[in-house]
Amino acid sequence: MMDPLLKVENLRIELSTRAGVAPVIDDLSFELGHNESISFVGESGCGKSMTALAIMGLLPEGIGKVAAGKIIFDGEDLTQASESRLRDLRGNDISMIFQEPMTSLNPVYTVGEQIAEVLREHQKLSKTAAHNAAIELLDAVRIPNPKGRVNDYPFQMSGGQRQRVMIAIALACKPKILIADEPTTALDVTVQAQIFDLLRDLRAQTGTSIIMITHDMGAVAEMAERMIVMYAGRKAEEGDVRQVIEHARHPYTKGLISCVPHIMADPTLEREELTEIPGIVPGLAEFGQDRCLFAARCNMVVDKCLGARPHEVGFPNGQNAACWRAEEV
């Protein structure tokens, strides 16, 4: 079996806040295989975006840093890589698209130029070659009349079109991994569906692995094969998307899924009442403690949960969950 494309081991990311140092990601381990699509799910503040930034080496300077652990991409530990090596990889082998298409493109340059410059930088294409490749890429992301629009400025395009341009930029150099951080949150529902279709098709063509970060369970069901549920900087559960939705092994996951009834496996089953998970996510100051951080909101809490951080419990189908009572969930 091939080595995984990306292997994250015991990653710990610390943020310096005014109140001190907090572990926004606390001992996270996971793997991403070739041509695999996984999703990081969780509420705001659980650290999922930080993981992505850490992989890219784009943690905010002076504020965030990788305190421990390894990020091994294709056999190379990125936490030890030099800045210029990381620049080689960014946009080239590992790409990222962001949540706000309205502000993520530079307003004073044409979309064609913003696509072409990635090609010129990494693939050393000439100006003309890059320009033509940009037109082709616009076509690939289904922008109508690509030749006419390649010299448009971002303000002349809609949000959905801008996000497509971002995807074009990200996939221009045929990266091995595409990280998509909440790619459709800022878009209309109909546009969301189009973007997901586009991403799925492109992935089928290029074989790029995708890490999608989202808080939307529906998006997970659409796009991912495997999902990793994050809570307060820790992995709560991991497993195949269908299997997790059918039978979650962590109380938090169960709560998340029951909030989104339309992804339930069997729509004919009588639906339980819409539940919400009581309480709120813990603040950064409470991260990193040696107990289950979900305990305050959990309906299955016992004394053990408050005493020590839960270990990961593995299941035969490949799922694992970090809960003292995982078998009973």
Add this chain to the structure above:
Amino acid sequence: MSDQMTEPTIKAQSPLSEAWDMFKRNHAAMAGLVVLIFIVFGAIFGPYLYPGQPFEMVWAPFSPPGVDGFLLGTDYLGRDLLAQIIHGARVTLLIGLSAAIVTVVIGVTIGALAGFYRGMVEEALMRFTEFFQVLPTLLFSMVIVALFGASLPMITFAIGIVSWTAVARITRSEFLRIRELEYVMASRASGASGLKLMFRVILPNALPPIIVQSALMVGSAILFEAGLSFLGLTDPNVISWGQVIGSNRQYILESSFTVTIPGLAIFITVLAISLVGDGLNDALNPKLRQR
């Protein structure tokens, strides 16, 4: 390590004392404030504490500072420089303050009317403002003073009439912004009329940037007055710092301190005002406040 969510205790503070706290934390601004208080104090009480007269010839010209018992020396006519500085402070501050008041009154009125009434009124007032923006300020004031006499009120007017455009712009943009906010809509819905709405509801909320700009206007009015008096376009019976520089200018070969010292006085005063203005900006600007 509690499982319960604790209610954070919120200390209620009036916006004014919050702003003052913020201001206090800015060391440069506090230093500026102290210097300013000292200068104002010197201007008001100086003439009573120090008997020297600015126009009285008391010694040989160009006596260097400290040499003949005069702390700052004497100017080209043998007059006491320290006395000139002390008396000049009064004029400088007086004109600076009054010109700033004229500027702010004109600017706020025009800006408020433009921002509130929109439409044709706004267009007309904005064209009017642009027109004044295009006028070369110093030249125009020079002409006014030269033609209509160099009395203190005329100088104040001449400075004010060309400086108000910045205040008008800021006032207008604040009014435009606040006008659309919900509590203003609510006031209008309950029947509040134009003038009352403008002055009771909108203006108090538009004050922070206007206050900051007004503070800076005092500084620029002082610089303006210094320029006019440097050129000799000032009341000859009144001594002002710029005038001292201007009249001693031809003699810099013989002595430089007669121009350096008054200039330093202007510099320190305007610097103090700028620092206070910056401090006010940080203290009153809601974006920078940590809530």
Add this chain to the structure above:
Amino acid sequence: MDLVRSVATRLFYAIILLLAVLVLNFSLIHMAPGDVADTIAQSMGGADAEILDQIRVDYGLDQPFIVQLGSYMGRVLRFDLGYSYFYQMPVTDLILQRVPATLLLVFTAQILALLIGVMLGVISARKPNGILSHFVTFFALFGYAAPVFWTGILLLIGFSLKIQWFPVAGMRDVTLIGGFWVHFWDVVRHLVLPVIALSSIFFALYSRLSRATMMETLGSDYVRTAKAKGLPIRSVVYKHALKNALSPVITLAGLQFSAVVSGAVLVETVFAWPGLGTLAFQSIIARDTPTILGILFFSALMVIVGNLLTDFALRAVDPRMRARG
């Protein structure tokens, strides 16, 4: 066509503005006590009432105000700004003689302030707590708070009198003989101190503003995207961030033109620079009305042209401005 239309609108508007300035200035001077006849009489060494009346008729000073205004405006449109009795030459010629010197001073100062100010702002934006950044803050305060004529005098004392690197006054050394380059460098030598004095005020403003806008731009989403593309830092800062940070600075520079002209008057006086500033001062003292009017008109013209140039610069930098027309 879009470009032509907006240029035409701007030009049209500028002309209206200019005419308005003319009317204002003419009215202002008309309101002042005394009139041209008195000035002329003074320069003739005094005249009795009969001759004064004759002068008034000759120059149409007995006509109603509107007629006088109309005929003045008519003459201006034919580039005739009147005749100066003090200088004994047509005002238009007088002004055109002095304009190049002032333009040289004003434009050099603005451009220098912009270039250096922006450069320093960009560099200190990347290390907001570094030494350079503190220098920028300090220098900015000094440049703003020090009266420009005082700065000029200090420079004179320091670099012309104490250390004799630069000449004391004027624009050139009239005794110098030589070809183009000899004179060129001579003017440059004379230009150095006045330009430094004049630009110090604006350099302060531009460096502080560009540092602030650069910091904001460097924290923006599109810069994050540029970094995520793996572009070299040089490209991220100078290509992506800077172009966006320039717009507010250019806008500010445009607003400052009137202040630059004012500053030039003072600097020219200090350095005896043979430009419009010194002419203005002299003619105001001499109550030479036609010249005063002409200078006011001309300096307003300079400011308006400056504003137009700023508009065009903004459009070049920010494509969104082009769409707005």
